[in-house]
Amino acid sequence: PEPGEYHATDLISGKSVPAENAYFLIRSSAAPCCQPSILTFADELEAANFHSGFGGALGRLPETLAFLRTAQNLRHSS
Numbered sequence: 001p002e003p004g005e006y007h008a009t010d011l012i013s014g015k016s017v018p019a020e021n022a023y024f025l026i027r028s029s030a031a032p033c034c035q036p037s038i039l040t041f042a043d044e045l046e047a048a049n050f051h052s053g054f055g056g057a058l059g060r061l062p063e064t065l066a067f068l069r070t071a072q073n074l075r076h077s078s
Contacts, residue, residue: 007019012042029054
């Protein structure tokens, strides 16, 4: 993908952020609606604070894509 091609919605502001600039909280205890839970943040400090309160794994786009690929493979192999 080209830079700026994909966007995600910041959990705090509701604004769109380029995915390569975002911070993602994966599998936290705060799962508002969907599984697997992936929450998006535009601000690193907000992401870190949320991570400290709700756990999970904090990562950037490459880690998040790897997690999604693994989750998808597990779903298809079961």
